[in-house]
Amino acid sequence: MDCRSDEELYQLVQESRVHTIEGMVADYIPALAKADLSSLSVAMAFPDGSCYSAGDVETKSTLQSISKVIALALALLDNGEEYVFQRVGMEPTGDPFNSIIKLETIAPHKPLNPMINAGALAVSSMIKGESVEERLGRLIHLTELIIGEEGIGYNEEVAQSELETADLNRSMAYYLKQHSVIEDEVDEVIELYTKQCAIEMNCVDLAKVGLLLAMDGKHPATGEMILPPRVASICKTFMVTCGMYNASGEFAIRVGVPAKSGVSGGIMASVPQRCGIGIFGPALDDRGNSVAGWDLMEKMSKKYDLSMF
Template identity: 55%
Template sequence: MKKLLDELIEKNRHLTKKGKVADYIPALKKANSKDLGICIIDMKGNIYTSGEYKTKFTIQSISKTLSLMLAIMDNGVEKVFSKVGMEPTGDAFNSMYKLEMPDVYKPLNPMINAGAIVVTSLIKGESSEEKFERILNFFRKITCNNKLNLNEEVYLSEKETGNKNVAMAYLLKDMGILEGDVEEILDIYFKQCSIEVDCIDIANIGLFLANRGKILKTGEAITTDYIARIVKTLMVTCGMYDFSGEFAIRIGIPAKSGVSGGIMASVPHRMGIGIYGPSLDEKGNSVAGYEVLEDLSKKLNLSIF
């Protein structure tokens, strides 16, 4: 496996030149566009790595999978999906125009920004500090990494430049979907996206989902098989933004990307995969990371379809 990963990283590294690092969040511009790394953790606990797998990056939209789990655990499936839909949008992750359409009365799914902001608003706590602490501790438990923490620079950068997310949140408030203080909810959301991880951390998230909501090392069930299945299904239909359909056909693995260059993938009953490549395509997905995952899926016959 190690030899295969080394081959795939080197084969696809040249593709990092075809994309560009996200620059609309100024702090993300500092990433090295040539970086490319991968980690696989299988159901026996074996860890295989290659490339820049130790490089730290912020979790960004991959966080949406875990915040959704926590929100469902706090409120139940019915309450959460009364506020956000389950359908793909076919639009960019930060699009908001469908919220103004007469037949749409809530964000179409939890993997776009509008839906994710609503999900974050549903996480329980007496204060914004307590809510974020619950999110951070939940992430730490699932990644098996108690050192996971907030990247203050990226958080402040997102907060300063996240005008479209602010506009979305106030529109959602006006529509009666978002409950609570808008600025407080946005602050928690920006912090959630700015938690710092590496490929091993996100591979552990993928493994947790592959193992039906249980921590492999301890056997502890953090969430139910049903909730883990909801998240994996939404990853298939919506996890790669408006590229999700083609991704499902070509690769066929539940996956979630983030604009810092991470891709978290979960192969049910087999493995968790974490990939990092900050050079992005026009959809906001890692250019080389996508190709590494496609090659890996073909070589190991990973498609769930």
């Protein structure tokens, strides 16, 4: 682990950790319901290779919705902007991430953005490959390139648990198939999406994902261009407008940093040109964001003046 524990961050973690008791785990995914509610970890990764961390840093968690950002990047690489945005919109919704209503009320019937579940299902279906294995493999490989390390995998127990409770996602996927937004077999899309959500890492690796986006797609150590700047820019923009579920607007006001959350309690943030941040804290608020993670982001934003606005 190339990330030093940091006293200042530790103080912030201790202060934010008290908020974990206000949250709940995502109990609709049985395997997530086992998470330690009081856990909280954070890492900050900087362009010069330095890294600071605090809390339960060793704990690995699944990405859940955070994976939507990496999947979007790969779908853009595979298909180009024009193709992707013919099938998925760019607008925030104001609705919960798993709402199906706007698929019916908005014409044409395409998901409003790639960060809600409907849009993420469409995005995953655009990742190229002959099989679910190949497509998932390509996504994991891109994740490894972004982090700059091999050995990323997905949590099979979580994936299996989610597959068994994915009926709402199946419902959305069939709705999208009805309207030709998805062309694949729904079962395959659901399998790919569910396994993608189960990709796991610790907060240090998560911070490195944020850092690469903060650096416009260029790997800070090697200088290699992992993602084209335009792709990194698109990802960060969606993180601002729709990254924190239907609390994205509030997060932009209170924190002001591109960030994406997941129901595992993860938050991945990108402070342009400055740093990447990774947080895991499984106690969730009623909109699906980590309670303590949100509080910690607010504190870090104020202390280090991170807001873009």
